[in-house]
Amino acid sequence: MSGATRKPLISGNWKMHHTHLDAINVVQKLSLILRDSDYQAVDVSVHPAFTALRSVQTLLDADQIPIALGAQDVYWEQKGAFTGEVSPLMLAKLNVDYVIVGHSERRQHFGETDETVARKLRAVLGAGMVPICCVGETLTEREADRARERVTAQVTAALQDLGDEAVSGMVIAYEPIWAIGTGHTATPGDAQEMCGAIRAVVGDLFGPPVAAAVRIQYGGSVKPDNIADLLAQPDIDGALVGGASLDPEQFGHIVSYGRKR
């Protein structure tokens, strides 16, 4: 499988934005913008807040909109006395397809570690959903020429001991922390270099067929005007989009420009 055969995945991470009413509105507008040709070329997912998942799921089902439903986080236990948490089972029952795991904001503000990320990843896979596992270096790490080392360590900690099939079907999002929400996108060359390095790590751990199958997204200030150059890179198979995914027109442009890979 090469870059030309892996179907790109463009995901909108809405973070703590959009009430369930706003979310319905945005998905309705997005569904009017996207065309069959977009869905044929690109998988599209939206990741609303937990409070909006049910409303968006109902809309996607009722109108048969081929946008996949995603969550932004999950806990690793199936059920129990874990006040405030949401289980993989609860998400799977809502037809959630993709779950973001280990986003840098969770690592930074909510104390997630490589270990908790690994547990969540396994829980998502165990519930039959696809994890989008986020990795990425800080600016300090990049400036100290330690980006590759950091990201390699994150990928290894998250994936080691998983089965070939699980890893082949999952998504890794390379999101340099200094590029998130800052307007400073990594250059397509830098993003490609790190996504290529991630694929090489997957190859070392699981062998070439798994490395060739896993999808690797880039995330960090993706916009309509930079998506095409990013997706033209051989190891970049889509994008995890924050700010620009909140607006259906902008996100629609990203999907449409992204499909001209």
Ligand code: PGA
């Ligand atoms: P951004 O966020 O597109 O607003 O930089 C990306 C992300 O955090 O996934």
